[in-house]
Amino acid sequence: MPNPTAAILVIGDEILSGRTRDANMHYLAGELARIGIDLKEARFVPDEHAAIRDAVRELHARHDHLFTSGGIGPTHDDITAEAVADALGATLAIREDARALLAAHYERAGLEFNAARQRMARIPEGAALIDNPISIAPGFSLDNVHVMAGVPDIFRAMVASLLPRLTGGEPLLSQSLRIDRGEGVIAGPLAALAAEFPDLGFGSYPFVQNGAYGANVVIRGTDRARIDAAMSRLSALFADEGA
Amino acid sequence: MPNPTAAILVIGDEILSGRTRDANMHYLAGELARIGIDLKEARFVPDEHAAIRDAVRELHARHDHLFTSGGIGPTHDDITAEAVADALGATLAIREDARALLAAHYERAGLEFNAARQRMARIPEGAALIDNPISIAPGFSLDNVHVMAGVPDIFRAMVASLLPRLTGGEPLLSQSLRIDRGEGVIAGPLAALAAEFPDLGFGSYPFVQNGAYGANVVIRGTDRARIDAAMSRLSALFADEGA
Numbered sequence: 475m476p477n478p479t480a481a482i483l484v485i486g487d488e489i490l491s492g493r494t495r496d497a498n499m500h501y502l503a504g505e506l507a508r509i510g511i512d513l514k515e516a517r518f519v520p521d522e523h524a525a526i527r528d529a530v531r532e533l534h535a536r537h538d539h540l541f542t543s544g545g546i547g548p549t550h551d552d553i554t555a556e557a558v559a560d561a562l563g564a565t566l567a568i569r570e571d572a573r574a575l576l577a578a579h580y581e582r583a584g585l586e587f588n589a590a591r592q593r594m595a596r597i598p599e600g601a602a603l604i605d606n607p608i609s610i611a612p613g614f615s616l617d618n619v620h621v622m623a624g625v626p627d628i629f630r631a632m633v634a635s636l637l638p639r640l641t642g643g644e645p646l647l648s649q650s651l652r653i654d655r656g657e658g659v660i661a662g663p664l665a666a667l668a669a670e671f672p673d674l675g676f677g678s679y680p681f682v683q684n685g686a687y688g689a690n691v692v693i694r695g696t697d698r699a700r701i702d703a704a705m706s707r708l709s710a711l712f713a714d715e716g717a
Numbered sequence: 718m719p720n721p722t723a724a725i726l727v728i729g730d731e732i733l734s735g736r737t738r739d740a741n742m743h744y745l746a747g748e749l750a751r752i753g754i755d756l757k758e759a760r761f762v763p764d765e766h767a768a769i770r771d772a773v774r775e776l777h778a779r780h781d782h783l784f785t786s787g788g789i790g791p792t793h794d795d796i797t798a799e800a801v802a803d804a805l806g807a808t809l810a811i812r813e814d815a816r817a818l819l820a821a822h823y824e825r826a827g828l829e830f831n832a833a834r835q836r837m838a839r840i841p842e843g844a845a846l847i848d849n850p851i852s853i854a855p856g857f858s859l860d861n862v863h864v865m866a867g868v869p870d871i872f873r874a875m876v877a878s879l880l881p882r883l884t885g886g887e888p889l890l891s892q893s894l895r896i897d898r899g900e901g902v903i904a905g906p907l908a909a910l911a912a913e914f915p916d917l918g919f920g921s922y923p924f925v926q927n928g929a930y931g932a933n934v935v936i937r938g939t940d941r942a943r944i945d946a947a948m949s950r951l952s953a954l955f956a957d958e959g960a
Contacts, residue, residue, distance in 0.1 A: 487920050490756045491889060491937060492746030494922065499761070503735030513733045515768070516761035518742070521920070525758070548901045549921040549932075550908035580901075590904030609925070625923055646734060658791045658823075661833030665793035677731050677764070678792040680868055682852070689792075694734060 477643030477696075478538035480506055481515040483529050485544035485554055486624055490520055498543040498629045505633055509642035510696070511539060521545060526557035534561070534619050539640065541633075544624030546613065548590040555596055555614075558621055564598035572597050572612055579610040605635040615639075644696035649705050653712050656680075656687040663711050664691060671704045673697070720886030720939075721781035723749055724758040726772050728787035728797055729867055733763055741786040741872045748876055752885035753939070754782060764788060769800035777804070777862050782883065784876075787867030789856065791833040798839055798857075801864055807841035815840050815855055822853040848878040858882075887939035892948045896955050899923075899930035906954050907934060914947045916940070 482502055488494040499516050506513050514537060519525040526545070534540045545554030559566040573595040580587040594611040597603065604613035604620065606628060613622040613632045622632040653660055657680045668676040674695040681688055693704050725745055731737040742759050749756050757780060762768040769788070777783045788797030802809040816838040823830040837854040840846065847856035847863065849871060856865040856875045865875040896903055900923045911919040917938040924931055936947050 487918060487937070488922055488935065489743075490746055490759065491891070492743060492748075492750045492756075493891065493935060495743040500732075500735060500738040503733055505735075507735045513735075514763060516733065516759075518759035520757060547921070547923055548904040550904065550911055551920055585899065585901070588901060588905065590908075591901035593904075609930070625925070627925065648734070648736065656828065658828065658831060658834035661791040661793065661836075662831065665833075668793055675730060677729075677794055678790070679731055679737065680790055682868070682870065687852075692731065692736060694730070 475643065477510050477512045477646075478641070479514045480511050480539040480541060481517065481533040481537045482513065483526070483533060483540060483542045484516065484518045484624075485521060485526055485542060486518075487520045487551070489518055496543075497626045498624065501626070501630060502541055502543075502633060505637060506642075507646040509637060509640070510645045511640065511642050512646070521551045521553060523553055523557050523560070526554060527561045530558050530561035530619060534617065538618060540619045542619065542621045543629055546594065546611070546621060546623055548593050548611075552593070554621060555598065558616060558619055559598040562598070562616055562619065564600060564616060566596050566598050568592060568595045569597040572603060575610055575612065604632050607631050607635070646694055647696060647698055647701055648692050648694040649701055650690050650692040651705065651708055651712075652688060652690050654686065654688040655712070657689045660689055660691065660712075664708075667704065667707055667711065670707075671700065674700060674704055676704075718886065720753050720755045720889075721884070722755050722757045722779075723782040723784060724760065724776040724780045725756065726769070726776060726783060726785045727759065727761045727867075728764065728769055728785060729761075730763045730794070732761055739786075740869045741867065744869070744873060745784055745786075745876060748880060749885075750889040752880060752883070753888045754883065754885050755889070764794045764796060766796055766800050766803070769797060770804045773801055773804035773862060777860065781861060783862045785862065785864045786872055789837065789854070789864060789866055791836050791854075795836070797864060798841065801859060801862055802841040805841070805859055805862065807843060807859060809839050809841050811835060811838045812840040815846060818853055818855065847875050850874050850878070889937055890939060890941055890944055891935050891937040892944055893933050893935040894948065894951055894955075895931060895933050897929065897931040898955070900932045903932055903934065903955070907951075910947065910950055910954065913950075914943065917943060917947055919947075 598616045601614035601616040677692045679690045844857035844859040920935045922933045
């Protein structure tokens with residue numbers, strides 16, 4: 475059975491304007507590879523209702539899971555919950571369990587549980603909460619859409635809360651070999667080898683170091699023995715040629 | 718007149734698998750903001766023909782410019798040129814000026830100009846070359862699609878070659894203010910201020926430092942005087958409240 479597929483939608487003007495460099499996509503990609511969910515697509519959109527809604531609709535229909543990052547805080551630019559509810563045709567309202575969690579948190583902290591903070595208790599009908607051990611305001615899973623905070627520490631904590639609930643497939647394994655020759659030399663033999671192992675993925679990632687060209691060749695798949703076999707062939711190919 | 722809009726399409730299995738963290742989107746976002754082209758969307762897709770072609774078709778129709786990163790080297794997984802040509806209905810063939818550039822480069826380096834390297838001279842009909850001062854193999858602009866290499870040094874060099882050709886709009890300016898209070902306190906007054914300045918963008922980016930909550934509030938726009946005016950109001954709001 476093929477692995478489940480996923481997309482991530484990163485929401486926020488600050489990333490598209492170049493002010494902030496996103497860290498959540500790369501983090502999630504690594505976590506999903508580990509549990510055998512294949513990240514097939516990532517999108518970044520601004521804090522605009524229609525852009526978020528349309529991307530959610532398209533990606534949730536196309537993949538087994540859609541993860542979102544950003545836009546669930548208390549300020550006016552936090553519009554992800556509305557847009558996700560709109561995309562999936564769910565109603566959005568203050569939910570009692572989320573409200574109670576937040577009320578208790580702000581009471582302990584001696585802070586007012588004001589209208590802005592109460593916005594964070596608005597959860598689409600039918601969603602399951604995603605625990606936020608850091609700042610309490612929960613994320614949520616609605617159908618196959620998992621809505622999480624953009625602040626990297628909180629995003630990671632929510633991913634840790636969420637992933638044990640999801641059913642993965644075979645973890646994606648990989649091995650890489652550094653070859654100190656230009657890709658132009660590597661390309662022919664590598665393509666021939668890739669054709670012999672159609673069940674594996676072969677990638678070549680060039681670099682320049684001290685003026686010399688090389689590439690890291692990565693072989694990916696879910697069967698360790700097959701990757702080992704392909705890697706032995708790859709090493710032999712370039713060991714021979716170098717002799 | 719509104720600024721031109723743009724999207725970036727980042728191509729490569731290595732990013733979606735979590736092996737490599739992309740740097741090109743963040744770099745391009747900053748460069749475009751400087752010249753007044755608004756980056757409205759980013760997408761990441763794997764090295765798959767249909768995924769690249771469909772994303773190119775959609776994004777080039779929706780924006781004034783589409784920039785792509787990755788997949789134009791000599792190896793079998795470098796399929797961006799074919800996919801872009803397919804998306805735009807152009808033919809792809811070895812082009813004499815690109816071939817001559819590469820032939821001279823490999824001759825100087827004493828390297829064979831083999832079949833794999835000749836693949837890098839395949840350019841869609843009607844495209845303009847994008848200069849690559851680092852490893853010579855050019856990128857290209859076909860219609861409003863600008864195809865560049867994924868290796869960060871080469872991507873940056875190509876961006877530097879390309880941007881002077883493009884017509885920008887008003888540069889995106891921004892100022893930010895660090896406010897050492899939780900977003901829940903900031904949210905109400907900030908939303909009211911944002912409503913008074915509908916021509917500006919207001920973003921709030923929370924952080925946690927030594928257990929205390931705060932936020933960087935960013936005001937963006939193209940009119941420096943308006944941003945100054947809004948920033949003065951913002952400072953006064955929170956100075957007053959703190960007194």
